[in-house]
Amino acid sequence: MVVMRFILVKLSGQLQESCYSLNITVTNGQGLSTSRTVIINIININDQSPYFTITKTVFRIKEEEKIGTIVTTITAVDPDGEFFSNSLRYSITAPQGIPYFSINPDNGVIQVARRIDRDIGPLNQHPNISLEIHVEDSPSNGRSNSTTVVISTEDINDHPPECQRYTYREQFSETISIGTVIVDLKNVCWDHDAVAPNNLFNFTGLSGVGSYKFAQNPPGSGRIELVGNVDLENETGGAEKDYILNIVVQDIVWPFYRNNIYIFVRILPVNEFEPVFSSPSYVFNASEILAVMSKIGTVTATDEDIPSTGISYSIVDGGGTLDYSEIFWIDPEEGTVQIVAQLDYEITKRYLLTIQASDNEHKTQTAQVTVNVLEANDEKPVCSPSSHLLEVPVDLTPGTNINGLYISCVDRDSSPRSFRYSINSGNVNNHFTFSPSAGSGISRLILVSPFDYERGLDTVWEYRLEVFITDDNLLSVENSSTALVQTGTVTLTVKVIPNPTTVVPTTPGVTLVTSRENVYVVSAWYVPFIICLGILLLLGLLGYLTFLLARYIRTHCQPKPKQDKKPLIKTREKKRVKKEEVWEMTNVNTVFDGEARDPVTGHLYEFNSKSGARRWKNTNVPPESEAKDPVAQPIIVGNNSNSDGKFGVQSIAMKESMSDLSNFQPQGEYE
Template identity: 25%
Template sequence: QLHSDQDKGDGSLKYILSGDGAGTLFIIDEKTGDIHATRRIDREEKAFYTLRAQAINRRTLRPVEPESEFVIKIHDINDNEPTFPEEIYTATVPEMSVVGTSVVQVTATDADDPSYGNSARIIYSILQGQPYFSVEPETGIIRTALPNMNRENREQYQVVIQAKDMGGQMGGLSGTTTVNITLTDVNDNPPRFPQSKLHLTVVLWDQRSQPLHTAFTLSLEHRILKYMERYLFQFITTCLNDDSFIPPLDYETRRLYTLKVEAENTHVDPRFYYLGPFKDTAIVKISVEDVDEPPIFSRSSYLFEVHEDIELGTIIGTVMARDPDSASSPIRFSLDRHTDLDRIFNIHSGNGSIYTSKPLDREISQWHNLSIIASEINNPKDTTRVPVYVRILDVNDNAPQFAVFYDTFVCENARAGQLIQTISAVDKDDPLGGQKFFFSLAAVNPNFTVQDNEDNTARILTRRNGFSRHEISTYLLPVVISDNDYPIQSSTGTLTIRVCACDSRGNMQSCSAEALLLPAGLSTGALVAILLCIIILLVIVVLFAALKRQRKKEPLILSKEDIRDNIVSYNDEGGGEEDTQAFDIGTLRNPAAIEDKKLRRDIIPETLFVPRRTPSAPDNTDVRDFINQRLKEHDTDPSAPPYDSLATYAYEGNDSIAESLSSLESGTTEGDQNYDYLREWGPRFNKLAEMYGGGESDKDTS
C-alpha cells in the first residue's frame, strides 16, 4: 500500500503507478494507494519488478510529492519438478564386472530458486533395476550392484531413476528417466562344439555355408590350416600363417573328407583361467555331392596356323573337351557365328575338327579369332567356350606391280644412255626373307633399255641419240617384274614414253598440244575453264543470230514463178514494207493473160468471195488506162479489200504518223485524185508522191 503524508482522506489526491507491469500485472487504487496483482506471478519468468508511484492533486493534477521508486521481489515457492535432459538413456557395461562398476551418470535440473529453502535440492533414487544396479543419491551415478552378471544369461536391463526436490522429503516434486543398460561380451567362456562329431554335406562350388565366428585350427592330411570367420571348408582365410590353401572340392577326385577341428581362444582374460582350458575339439566328416559340371577343354585357348592356299574342307586343327562328371556325357561342338560372320570356317560337331568352307586370303585377313562352344548332349544348357586363334600363313600368290603410275617422257635431243625414269614395284605378299624384285624388258627394244639397280628399283635408259616427236610421238615399253619367292610370280607393266621438246638442260617444253599448254603454267582446271568460256560465247552468238533472224519478215515471193518487177522498194526502217508486191509488167502489157482475181498471199482473208470475171481490155490499152480501169473496178466492187494492190505495207509496231494507208481512195478518173498530201508524209513517201503527183504537175506546166 502507498500512502502520502498529504492525504487527508477526503479523496482530493490521486495515486498513479508506472513501471514494469504497471496497468497490466499490477494496478493501484487511485483513492487508497493499494497495489494489487491482476494474475498469478511466476518467479521463474521474472524475479524482480521496478515500479514508480506518485500522488497528484485530483483537481489541479499537480504532484503533491516527488515521484518515488520501489522494487517488488517475488518470493519462490516449490512449483517446479526436476527434469532430465533425456527421456531415455543408453549405456553399456562389460559382463562379469565387479560390484560398484560405474555405468552412466544422469543429471536432473530444477527451475526453482536454489537459494531459497530446499526447493531446488535434488535427490536421486532407483525405482526399477534392483538388485542389479544402484544409484548415488547426490550425484546420480549408476553402478553395478551384483557381481558376475553374465551376458549369456541376460543381456539387456532397464533401470528407472527418480529425481526428487525438497531433499527427497515428503511433499517434494519429482521426475523420472529410463536407462537401458546392455552387458557387453567378454571372453569368459571356453569354445565348445555343440557336437563332438559332425557330418556335413557340401556341393561343388557352393559357398553358402554358415560362418563360424571363432578362430580355430583344423588338421587335414597332416597339414595345419588356420582360418578366421567365413565358411567351413570353403573358408577364406583372414589370418593365414603359411601359404597353404584348401583346393576346390571335386566329387570325381574325392567324395569324403574327415577333419579333426580344434577351436581355441587366442586371447584369454587371466580372471577366467579358473574356468579351464579355452579350447575344444570335434570330428567333422564332409561328403561332397556330385553336380552336373559343364565340359572342360583340354586347353584354355588354341592357336592354329594354316597356309592361305589350302583346299576347301582342309582340317586346320582340332579342339578337345570332356565331361568331368562320372557319367561322361558325349560332347557336341559348335562354332559361334558371331565370330565368323563370313562363314569361312566350320567344325565337326562330333570330334571338334575345324575345317575351311571358303578360300583363305592372307591379304584380306591375316588373323581369324573364333569362339568354339562345347555342350553336353544330355544337357545342352551346360556349355563352355574356348577362344581359337587362326593365323593365315603367306603364300606367294600375287605378282609384283608398278608402285605408282609413271608419266615418262624423253627429250628429242636425248643422248644414248640417258636416264629418263626410275621405277619401283610393290607386292601384296610378305615372304619371310623380304621382298626382292627383278626388272627386265619383255623384248629387246632398239630405243630403250632397263637397268636393274638390285634394290627393288630399276632405271630406264635410252639406247640411241635423238628422237623426233613428228615421226613418233609416243613409245610403249613393256617391262617384266618378277619376285624371288616360290612359285615365282611375274607381271608385265607398260610404260608410256612421250617424246617432248626440251631445252639444253633437259627441261620439257612441249609434248604435242597438251604439252604446249603445260609449260605456260596452265593446269587442267584452267584448260577446262577456257573451254567452258569458249562454249558459252558460241552459245551467245548462236542465240543472237537466231533472234535477229526472227525479226526479219519472210519474203512474199514464195517461188520463182511469183517473181515480178517491183515498182518501188523501201530499204529504210519504219512504217513502210521492206519489199513490195507489184504487178508483172508482162501481164500489164498483155491483159488477155490476166487470170481470175487472185487472193493476197501475204494476208489470210477473213471472208472468201466468189471471184468475178471482168472483161479484158483491148490489146493495145495504155498502162495508165488499164490501171485506172482496175482502180475503178475495185472502188465499185463491194467485195474488194480495203487497200490498193499497188503496194503492201507490212505492219510493224504502232501506227505510223501518216495513219493507215487504207484511207487512200481511188477516183473514177485520174483527175479526181489529189496526191499532194503524200509529200507531207515525209521522205519515205517521196517516190510515191513523185509517181502520182509528178504527172499532174507536168500537165499543168504544159
C-alpha cells in the first residue's frame, strides 16, 4: 500500500484558478507503475476585510436640495475576490443624530434624505455634517470596514427680509416740527439667511400719497423723517390729513427678495383758533303775532381751524320775562333763533340776548342780539256785557233806541275810532241797526222799520242777533308793517211783545225723525274678516277634537266579539250507501309492486310505486294467486254482511282519475 500526502506549499495572492487537476504515477521497484488523476478544488474563505477606494472625503451641497439628490458615491472592494466584492453592503451613521442623508446599501450612493435648511437649527452654527460610512462583506458575521466623510452645506439666499410689522399707523399733531422721525425700520427687520451677503438688505423707494413730505435719512437706512410742512391751516402745507407711504425692504443679492411696508401717517388737527362771529351784534325784528317756533333770524360764526372742529350755539343771557324764563331758543348747530313762547308788544317791546359760540374744545366767543317786538293787531274788541235780552212792543216807533241799549267796547291795541258795528245774522227783514255804525267805542241799537205781522210780512217774534265789532287798527297802521282786522262778538236776543188785539200766528210744529240703518263702512273691512277667521278656526278645532275622540274610542273601547259558529274541525259527512249497490272497475295491467301496513287499522295494503294506486290486501287469497294473475279483480263495495255481522271490505274503489288515486290516503276506521 502506498500512502501519499499532499502538502500545500503556499497560496499567496489570488489564485488564477479555483480547481487543479493532478496526474499522479506510482512506480515500484520492478518497474511496474500505475497512474491516477487527483482533482484539487480551492475553496475561497472570507479572511480579508474590504477596503474603501475613495480618495476624497469632503463634499459640498447646497441647502434646500430636493430629496433624492445624489451627493457622491462611496466604493469599496474585498481582497477575498469578486464574489465577496459583489456582496458588499453599505450603511451610514450620522453623528449629529439627524439623518439628512441616506446610502444605497447595494452601490454606496449617498442621497439627500430630508430637507436641509442651513438657516435654522444646528446647521446654522455647524454647517459641516460628518458621516461614518460602514461596509460589510457578509450579511452576518462578516468582515467590515469604516471611513468618515464630511458634507459641507452651503447657504443660499432663500429667505426674503422680514419685519416685525408690515403696516404702521402713526399719528402726529399738525404742529409737528420738520426733522421729526416718523418711524425707524432698521432695527425691526432681519433676514434669516445664515451668512452674508445672503442676509444683507436695504430699504429702497419711498412712494405714496404725500411722500414728497417725507424722506429717508440717510438714504436706504429705513429711518423716515418729516421734511415738509403739515400745518393744516397753512395754504402751502396743503390740506392733506392722511398720508400713505410705501417703502420696500429688499435683499442686496440675487434673487433680490423683497417685502412691502406700508406706513399710514395721520395728522391730527390742533384747536388753535377761537370761533369768530360774522358780526359783533345782530338786530332781529319779530311781530308779536308770530306763531310759536317761528324763526326770527340766524347768527353765524366761523372757526379758522382746518378741519373745523364744529361750532355749537347757545343763549347764555337774556330772553326771559316774569311769566316765561325762556322765550327764545337757538339751534345749537345752525344758529337759528326761534321763539318758544308768544311775544306780547304790550308787555315787552325789546329783548337783549347774549349768544355764545363754542367749539368742541371749549374755545368760546359771544355776540349781542337785539330782538325788537313789533306791534300788531292781535287783540279783539271786548264788549261788556257780551249778551243782552231785550223786549220791545210790536208797535214800537222806528228810530227808537231799543230799551235804551248801548254797547261799550274796548281794544288794547286799537283806538275806539277804528271800531265798526255790524249785525252778522238774525236780522230778519233788517229791522235793526247800530248808531253810530263806526268810529266810536259806544253804539246803540236802533229800530229801523216797524213790524208788520198783520199782513204776514213778519213771522218771527224772537230775534237772535249776532253782532260783530271789528277794529281796523287805523292807528297802528302807521307803526306796523301789517294792518290786521280783529272781530269781537255780542249776542242780542230781542223778543217782540204783541198787543192784546194782535193775532199771533201759530207756527206749525215740526217733528224730527231720526232713522238709522246699518251701512257697511269700507274702513271696517277687518270686522267680517276676523269673524270669518274665528268661525273657521272654531270649526277646525271642533273637527280635530272629534278626530281625537274617535281615535280614543277605537283604541280603548273594543267591540264585543261575535260568536264564531264555524267549527274548528271540519267533519266529513257520512254518505249513506245504498244496499246492494255494486261498482265495478277493472284496472288493466295494474301491478301492485309494493306492500305496506295502514298505521290506523293495521291492515296490509298494496300499492303501485309509479302511479300511486293502492288497495287493501285480501288475506283470504294466497299471494301466489296474485302473482299468477297480476290484473286486479273486480272491486265490490257494499254492505255485504258476513256471518259474524261485520262488514268485510273486499277492496277500495278506485277514483275516477289517476290523479285522485295518487292523492288518496286511507282515512277512517275499517273492520
